[in-house]
Every structure is written in structure tokens, then in C-alpha cells.
Amino acid sequence: MSKPFIALLVALAAISMIAAGCGDSDDSTDSSGLTKAEFLKQGNAICAKGNKEIEKGFEEFEAENGLENKQPSKAQLTEAIETVVLPAISEQVEGIEGLEPPSGEEAKVEALTDAAAEGVEKGEEDPAALTTEKADPFAKANKLANEYGLVKCGE
Numbered sequence: 137m138s139k140p141f142i143a144l145l146v147a148l149a150a151i152s153m154i155a156a157g158c159g160d161s162d163d164s165t166d167s168s169g170l171t172k173a174e175f176l177k178q179g180n181a182i183c184a185k186g187n188k189e190i191e192k193g194f195e196e197f198e199a200e201n202g203l204e205n206k207q208p209s210k211a212q213l214t215e216a217i218e219t220v221v222l223p224a225i226s227e228q229v230e231g232i233e234g235l236e237p238p239s240g241e242e243a244k245v246e247a248l249t250d251a252a253a254e255g256v257e258k259g260e261e262d263p264a265a266l267t268t269e270k271a272d273p274f275a276k277a278n279k280l281a282n283e284y285g286l287v288k289c290g291e
Contacts, residue, residue: 169236175245176286182231183289186224193220210264217263226256228289248284251277 170178197216198204208216229252237245251274258265258273265271272278281289 169239169241172238172241175235175238175241178235179232179286179289182228182235183286186228186231189227190220190224193224210267213267214263217259217266221266222256222259222263225252225259229253229256244280244284248277248280251280 169175194216197220198208201208201212203212229249232245232252233249235245255274255277262271262273265273
């Protein structure tokens, strides 16, 4: 796998993982939701699995397209985003949405997952936007995720 391609894909994976993240350090519990610790553990597991899926998907894409030691074209990079990154992010967002938020944290979790879903929509409309930081459709989700704190989603 070429080093420039790996670096670019790792950067895209980091952006995408942050987009799906959420979590905080409060361990308050309520019978109707997960504790913060449980939410963080499960959310981190979702993002860690997504990280691995994106990495594996990029490796397969590179091999299938003969990109070993080569820079991908813009078209190839766009295709990788459409076929690897966006489906993985969608799956992560769905996974986080499927968790029962800690009591009192529902609005924060919803704002984060809504922002990530909006990023996926924008990415589907313009996959090339994911190749530049300037037009990052996940900027809002990244900010919310960093503020909320799921570390695996930022790897």
C-alpha cells in the first residue's frame, strides 16, 4: 500500500470516525438508559469496529484497483469515499442511534448523530468534499464529538 494513499485514507478515516462519535465522563445512571460509562464503552466499540472496516475496505479497494505504491486519481478517491467511507459512517451513526442515551444526555447525542447524518448526506451529494478540510461536511459533527468525548471515534 503506498504511503501517500495510506496517509490520505487514515486522515479520511479519522474524519469519519469523529463524525460518528459521542460520549462524556459522567457516570449517572437511570433505568431508562445506559450509564455514561456503558454508553462510552458501547459507542467506542462501534467506532473501533468502524475504523477496522474502513481500513480493511481501503486496503481491498487499493488492491482491486492496482494502487499499490501509486497515488489514486480523484475519481478513484471519490469512489473509495462512496463505497468505503460513507457506508461505514452511516452504519456507525445507526449504531450510535441504536444505543439508549444516558438520562439527560438525549439532546446532546441526538445533535451529534443528526450532524453526522447530515455529513453523510452532504458527502453523498459531493464525495469530493471529503478530500479537503476546507469543505469538510463532518466539521460540525467532529466538533460535537470532540466536545462529548468518544476517543475511538477520533482515531
